Amino acid sequence: MRTTVGWGADGPAAVLRRVPVERRDLRPDDLAVRVDYCGVCHTDLHAVHAHSGGTTLVPGHEFTGVVTEVGPEVTRFAVGDPVGVGNIVDSCGECAMCRADQENFCHTFPTLTYGGTDRHDGSATLGGYSREYIVRDGFAYPLPAGLDPAAAAPLLCAGITVWEPLRALGVGPGSRVAVAGLGGLGHLAVRFAVALGADTTVISRSADKADDARRLGAHDLIDSTDPDRLAAARDRFDVVIDTISAPHDLGPYLRLVAMDGTLSQVGYLGEVTIETMDLLAGRKRLSSAGSGGRAATAAMLDFCAEHGVTADIELLPSARVNEAFDRLQRNDVRYRFVLDLSDLS
Ligand SMILES: NC(=O)c1ccc[n+]([C@@H]2O[C@H](COP(=O)([O-])OP(=O)(O)OC[C@H]3O[C@@H](n4cnc5c(N)ncnc54)[C@H](OP(=O)(O)O)[C@@H]3O)[C@@H](O)[C@H]2O)c1
Numbered sequence: 631m632r633t634t635v636g637w638g639a640d641g642p643a644a645v646l647r648r649v650p651v652e653r654r655d656l657r658p659d660d661l662a663v664r665v666d667y668c669g670v671c672h673t674d675l676h677a678v679h680a681h682s683g684g685t686t687l688v689p690g691h692e693f694t695g696v697v698t699e700v701g702p703e704v705t706r707f708a709v710g711d712p713v714g715v716g717n718i719v720d721s722c723g724e725c726a727m728c729r730a731d732q733e734n735f736c737h738t739f740p741t742l743t744y745g746g747t748d749r750h751d752g753s754a755t756l757g758g759y760s761r762e763y764i765v766r767d768g769f770a771y772p773l774p775a776g777l778d779p780a781a782a783a784p785l786l787c788a789g790i791t792v793w794e795p796l797r798a799l800g801v802g803p804g805s806r807v808a809v810a811g812l813g814g815l816g817h818l819a820v821r822f823a824v825a826l827g828a829d830t831t832v833i834s835r836s837a838d839k840a841d842d843a844r845r846l847g848a849h850d851l852i853d854s855t856d857p858d859r860l861a862a863a864r865d866r867f868d869v870v871i872d873t874i875s876a877p878h879d880l881g882p883y884l885r886l887v888a889m890d891g892t893l894s895q896v897g898y899l900g901e902v903t904i905e906t907m908d909l910l911a912g913r914k915r916l917s918s919a920g921s922g923g924r925a926a927t928a929a930m931l932d933f934c935a936e937h938g939v940t941a942d943i944e945l946l947p948s949a950r951v952n953e954a955f956d957r958l959q960r961n962d963v964r965y966r967f968v969l970d971l972s973d974l975s
């Protein structure tokens with residue numbers, strides 16, 4: 631084992647504190663990554679709040695850094711390469727989902743970057759709010775030249791989570807797309823939809839984000855607290871990507887979907903209640919998604935390099951992680967906090 635440093639939570643109410651983080655010695659197909667930048671995902675906040683204690687939770691599942699060491703079987707990476715790692719770090723590699731390049735839906739459940747269980751030694755995985763991460767080479771991604779490593783970090787969770795449904799639902803020139811919730815996932819969904827050629831609208835309860843929405847390329851922002859505006863947009867969108875982080879009624883968002891269109895609910899994950907009539911009237915579809923397969927993640931990064939897509943970030947020294955959590959909780963971020971881990975060296 632080797633020891634690095636990170637930020638961990640001991641229980642739901644706990645603030646994150648500086649903790650030692652044990653990492654495995656490299657296996658033949660492992661890389662050691664010096665973590666430079668790690669995005670703060672709303673899932674990290676949910677995870678800390680849900681953490682019952684007893685162990686230390688180290689969040690962080692969208693990070694970029696540099697390869698510092700490689701195992702003897704690693705051929706795709708060399709020391710010094712810039713890389714990114716997202717929210718899954720292993721899968722069975724054999725089931726139908728893995729064979730279809732959807733490791734994110736692996737029948738044995740993919741190994742999560744933190745809060746997961748390592749497939750070889752049964753240890754709990756600890757995330758990227760730390761200076762070093764050890765990862766199987768197949769679950770690290772070369773970072774294309776031209777992508778700023780700090781602003782690219784959020785692509786590895788927030789980005790791929792909205793990229794996959796947009797692609798799977800065939801969004802392209804002429805599509806009418808709405809993005810509900812303009813946060814970390816939402817602002818990247820807008821950038822992707824616009825870059826794919828879609829006519830894109832933001833649905834937000836924060837009317838003061840209208841200028842940002844337009845700067846991101848959206849054509850309009852509909853205030854979700856205004857029933858008249860929602861009613862006027864009925865049946866208007868082929869695809870609605872819902873990234874809202876809190877439990878909410880899906881009815882108003884289903885009513886925005888056009889005939890045979892889809893509401894993809896990727897934000898708050900949990901039980902929802904649907905009024906069947908909201909699906910019936912217009913033969914509408916409800917779906918969800920999470921993370922992405924390895925092939926799609928690599929394709930997304932290439933697309934981002936080609937189209938200049940990265941996140942709007944506020945970069946903070948990692949020692950200010952608790953401030954980032956407080957502000958994320960209050961919806962006070964435009965549009966992603968990224969931790970600079972260099973203060974842990
Ligand atoms: N499916 C997956 O694999 C996956 C991956 C990553 C994250 N997630 C989940 O996706 C959600 C969004 O994550 P994020 O990092 O983008 O969060 P975020 O940056 O906090 O953005 C969430 C946005 O949702 C809107 N919102 C928040 N609370 C709301 C409420 N009570 N009612 C209506 N709108 C509300 C706000 O947008 P406006 O101000 O514009 O209204 C906010 O900016 C989280 O629940 C996260 O856990 C899922």
Ligand SMILES: [Zn+2]
Binds near residue numbers: 672674691
């Ligand atoms: Zn995430």
Ligand SMILES: [Zn+2]
Binds near residue numbers: 727735736738
């Ligand atoms: Zn599998």
